[in-house]
Amino acid sequence: MNAATPAVHQAAALLLGYPGPDWPARHTLVRDCLTELAAPAATPLLRFCAAVDGVPVLDLASAYVRTFDRSRRRTLHLTYYTDGDTRRRGSTLAALKAHYRAHGWAPPEDELPDHLPLMLEFAARCPAPGHRLLRDHRAGLELLRMALTDHGGPYADILRAVCDTLPGPSPADRAAALALARGGPPTETVGLAPFAASDPAATPLARGNGR
Template sequence: MRRSGDASPTALPGPRETAAVRQAAGLLLDYPDSALRGRLPLIVEALAGLAPHASRDAALEFASHAAATPDRELAEHYVAVFDQQNRRCLHLTWWTDGDTRRRGMALVRLKERYRAAGWSFDGTADTAELPDFLPAVLEFAAREPRDGTALLAEHRPGLELLRIALTDAGTPYARLLDAVCATLPGPTPADEAQARALALRGPGREDVGLEPYGPMPGPAAPGRGVVDLPFPTTVAGGPR
């Protein structure tokens, strides 16, 4: 589901490039705190060293923009952009299930899926996110290419709607969604039909608390927040 005129890659990036772009996009889609600011030169350098591809080029474009933007300006822009009310939400199950009990069950299944792949959850973090937070999903997809690609593909309609919403908002963050979607095969007719249906009806709404469904995951090894990327450097941190 792409707008007319959008570039559609003729081939997917290689495994090395795919993992690196997903990891970089996950880091860059998190709140731009001081830790991320310190890593930006490394992220830019790592992406620049990859083979050219639509996914790499889009991620590098945003990383370079972020590195050149003053800290406060970037942070304020992030807060303004990722607003659930304006359908620019970074939680994937929100797109399909909204704020409903059905979403709670989807989060439980997602936690089980992470655990089956050897990922653990830290229930003590004060800043714990839900497991459908896109930066967490992207870290998983970078580290677990088969399961992670399947998970992203299942949420392709929501990813495409978020990409379009960010593009319509005129934010450079749209380039990160361009990058992520370019690591996936083209959307299927079923993806496009589901995306159209979601766009028409919007996410469901039901006042429920999601706290019981747990914080976001971290990899069981080599340690939470340390991700081995497929190039000579390591980006430490990962999703908050």
């Protein structure tokens, strides 16, 4: 793990938070810290910062909702990519909460523990176990990265930066990412169906405010 990795994870966590009233200050803080970091891993994040610079907060908030809240293919809740809407997901979420507590971190109760900004913040605060956790959820991260790339807009750069912090190459295509995601899902999985059906190839900084 590169020495800059925790800073990249914290910056990504802040940039993936809902752009509320605190967004201009949050954006400036992250951009300035990444500029000082001067690490290649920060390049995609700085590209995102430049793309949204000057965009009114209300416009950015509307784009955020369109991007992440209106398609299961682009959800920020990573266990959905492997567990779908199944009973297994409940136990996975409980295990995530226990994992955070075991390392002395208590995430807010008003957000599910698989929400990517929370997982990234944990990785920034507890680098070794947090990095392992992101590796465990690589399939979801890569599927989200690909979906955001297809969707267009600047958010794909944030996922690109996160995936670049993980060891080894990214899956070559969505079919490979889906195969990775299906490494152990339950038989009743419904969450993966939209991916397969819609894809012919598959055939530390201050924490940002949430919504």
